[in-house]
Amino acid sequence: MQMNVVSANDLCVRYNSVQVLTDLTFSIAQGDYIGLVGPNGSGKSTLIKTILGLIPSSKGILTVFGHDPVKLNHRDVIGYLPQKMNFFNPFFPATVEEIVALGLVSRKKSPAGSGRSQRAAVEKALDMLGISGVRKTLIGDLSGGQQQRAFIARALVNEPQLLILDEPTTALDPEIREQFFGLIQSLNKNARVTVILVTHDIGNIGKYASKLLYLDNRLIFYGSFGEFCDSDRMAHYFGTSSQHIICHKHG
């Protein structure tokens, strides 16, 4: 029997004494591509942080690869791309190569390690994202698109089985955005990498994701984009015209 990558059962999460998520029950299988959507403050980032083991659940059960995420030992199975603007200091003196190698810290074996297998993994990730030519360039000297590629390479350097992307295309222009989605889609289709992508762009995520998970502090909808567009419950929730706009049915 295939194990779920993520499984939530009546999951409740409190953050800073505020109940953010209530009674979520869903499961994500290997190879799923989930579009995680919802309004501001709906708990998207909290859910991601709970899956990453950064915030403990207050009630219910959450497992990631069959384990409590807070106690998950082999974190190299998860690749994570945080929201760029939240952490990035453009004057930080680090090269692209150093940033990508940071992704390997979760499977570190030797101090200040830069073993042959680690160098090969970094090489592969740089090649995959087409940024080998700027490996020695400082991260702050790159364009927004190239910076984002470096951070994606960092998330992919461990060849993770689960890739969590928090609004990854905010700073990208449309062409780079399409390239980015193409890469994620190929990883999902060819390498069966499970993807959870947080976005506000509910209208476009249907082009890429196999399932939509709509949160508003509780689970509003979980299913395919087609099911979402055909759902009378969603038509009632959003209003028929909004559902039509989201689903591009207005033509």
Next chain:
Amino acid sequence: MGAIDFLSYGFIQRALLAGCFIALLCSVLGVILVLRRLSLIGDGLAHITFGSVALGLFLNIFPLYASLPIIVISSLGILKLTEKARLYGDAAIGIVSSFGISAGVLLASVGGGFNVDLFSYLFGNILSISTGEVVTSIALAVVVMFILFFYYDEIFAITFDEEFARASGINTGKINALLFVLTGITVVLTMKVVGIMLTSALLILPAVTSFQMARGFRNALIIASVASVLCVISGIGFSFFFNLPAGASVVLINFLVFVVVFVVKKLL
């Protein structure tokens, strides 16, 4: 008097030896602290050192040994205040450092007789460092450098992006505590080189100099280390030949190097 004569003095040898190790330590930690926007923690901890030195003199305990446990506890106190009281780092540093200074002033007032000794720690004097202090400084510097090397990847990860580091399974609480304690120990060692008043300069200046030239994180650490060691050596030499205070000389040379590097970078 030539360089050979200069180097033949025992007090100069001791000053150079201890100064180079402490400079190395300050520069490496400085790069990390400045990038984490904790530049003024050195200043805050140095103020606490003022109180701990006063306590040591008051209780007739060697100030270096009195300061080490107090500074370690205070470092962790600042960290806990930041985490638990939901304070920004600068506010937590302000609380603990003002306590340190006021405790020091009160002890100096009550103790009376040791005021001259206490104030000598304010500006330091590396040229008066004893063999015991040299050995203690080198031993502590080696231990701190070893810990920094062992946790290099974790410290780099936390410095660049703490949330990503946590998501990667790094115990950020442990590494932060380690970093604060190591900074505390370094500040205690540094007070002999440049004094309590100028300790933060030895943490900040080599780091910001390196950022003008560095082509990577590792590269920044190396440049800061080289700049810091060279500034300490030239500062000690300058103070000896021109009969000037060593601590201030070291800091001023660090400042001049920063200005020169900054201007040259702008002109190129």
